[in-house]
Amino acid sequence: MKYxxxxxxxxxxxxxxxxxxxxVVFSVIPGDASIAKLGVDATPEQxxxxxxxxxxDKPVLERYFWWLANxxxxxxGESFQYTGVRVTTLLARRLGNSALLSLISFIMVVVFSIPIxxxxxxxxxxxxxxxxxxxTQITMGIxxxxxxLLLTYLFSLVLHWFYVGNFISPAENFFDSCAYLVFPAIAxxxxxxxxxxxxxxxxxxxxxxxDYVRTAYAKGSTRNDVLYKHVLKNSMVPVITFxxxxxxxxxxxxxxxxQVFSVPGIGSLLVTAITNRxxxxxxxxxxxxxxxxxxxNFIVDMIYQAVDPRVKL
Numbered sequence: 001m002k003y004x005x006x007x008x009x010x011x012x013x014x015x016x017x018x019x020x021x022x023x024v025v026f027s028v029i030p031g032d033a034s035i036a037k038l039g040v041d042a043t044p045e046q047x048x049x050x051x052x053x054x055x056x057d058k059p060v061l062e063r064y065f066w067w068l069a070n071x072x073x074x075x076x077g078e079s080f081q082y083t084g085v086r087v088t089t090l091l092a093r094r095l096g097n098s099a100l101l102s103l104i105s106f107i108m109v110v111v112f113s114i115p116i117x118x119x120x121x122x123x124x125x126x127x128x129x130x131x132x133x134x135x136t137q138i139t140m141g142i143x144x145x146x147x148x149l150l151l152t153y154l155f156s157l158v159l160h161w162f163y164v165g166n167f168i169s170p171a172e173n174f175f176d177s178c179a180y181l182v183f184p185a186i187a188x189x190x191x192x193x194x195x196x197x198x199x200x201x202x203x204x205x206x207x208x209x210x211d212y213v214r215t216a217y218a219k220g221s222t223r224n225d226v227l228y229k230h231v232l233k234n235s236m237v238p239v240i241t242f243x244x245x246x247x248x249x250x251x252x253x254x255x256x257x258x259q260v261f262s263v264p265g266i267g268s269l270l271v272t273a274i275t276n277r278x279x280x281x282x283x284x285x286x287x288x289x290x291x292x293x294x295x296x297n298f299i300v301d302m303i304y305q306a307v308d309p310r311v312k313l
Contacts, residue, residue: 007301011294018290019068019283026279027060033080033277054080067283076284081276087284090269095288098254098265100170101181101188105250108189109196110243116193117200118232121208122223132201139194144253148187148260155183165262184261188253192246199242203235237304244300248293 034050035042042050051057055066070077076087120132155161162180170177207213208231216226255267262268266285273281 007298011291011298014294015287015290019071019287020064022283022286023064023067023279024060026277026282027063033279036275036277037080067280071284071287077280079273079278079281081273081278081281087280090281091266091284091288094264094266094269096170097167097177097263098251098258098267100177101184101254101258101263101265102247102250104178104181104185105189105192105254106247108185109192109246109250112189113193113196114200117197118204118227120197121201121204122227133198136194136198140191140198142191144187144191145256145260147190148184148257151183151187152260167261167263180261181263184254184257184263187257187260188250192249192253196239196242196246200235200239203238204231207231207235240304241300244296247296251289251292 033054033056034047038046038050048057055063058066067077074088076091079085079087079090082090120129123129123132152164156164162183167180168176204227208227213226213231216230221229254263254265255270257263258265258267259271266288269281270285272278273285
């Protein structure tokens with residue numbers, strides 16, 4: 001219980017520090033939200049009036065504490081770019097799309113990487129291991145956005161299996177939405193699958209050389225019995241932590257991939273908000289992503305201790 005309380009306190013401290021950093025950074029970097037909205041032809045009077053309306057004429061510290069007080073009540077203010085639209089409304093419209101994309105991507109990672117990782121670890125042939133190592137190294141080196149461009153060209157322009165921009169919201173048709181998101185999910189998950197396969201296969205091979213494995217063989221256990229009843233469980237302990245990192249990378253990777261496939265998610269919203277200096281939206285999205293990553297790490301810690309009781313929280 002003490003550990004959980006400590007983690008929750010750490011979560012809020014981390015979010016507080018992240019909010020301060022983001023707020024300060026966007027206050028000092030070149031660019032002005034009022035100019036981004038009015039255009040370069042706006043008069044100084046128009047810019048000054050809009051800055052006052054946005055609250056940008058006040059000191060950074062005052063603006064931050066005012067924003068923080070509202071954020072603690074769940075109010076992230078209004079978007080600078082979309083006049084009169086609440087930030088929470090923008091997030092609500094797009095959060096489900098990003099969550100579904102991340103979920104499909106993570107399912108792909110787990111479903112494909114674990115069987116392939118076990119298969120690779122079982123191969124005794126040097127040629128087979130070398131081939132799998134080469135494939136995983138090449139796959140890990142392909143950026144998700146570039147892979148997304150290749151998939152778009154092949155499956156959209158050549159095969160016409162789907163059309164970029166024809167995204168259907170899960171609320172309208174869940175299955176059609178999932179079908180569209182399969183392709184961006186492949187772009188996100190494929191490098192992560194290669195990373196997990198390499199990590200898992202190395203972990204299994206490392207466990208196979210330990211004393212308890214030799215003891216199991218001495219008692220007459222078959223290779224599959226040793227692998228699936230003993231080695232795999234111990235091998236999965238570090239992999240669970242690695243999968244937690246993968247979840248965070250999936251969320252981060254979706255920022256660019258959503259742009260490539262024209263998916264209206266929080267990633268594309270963040271890119272647009274940064275371009276237009278829409279500070280309230282940027283702050284809310286960054287905090288949302290940070291909160292998600294911290295919560296995932298917390299859950300991973302809990303699972304890690306449940307899988308291996310030797311680990312003391």
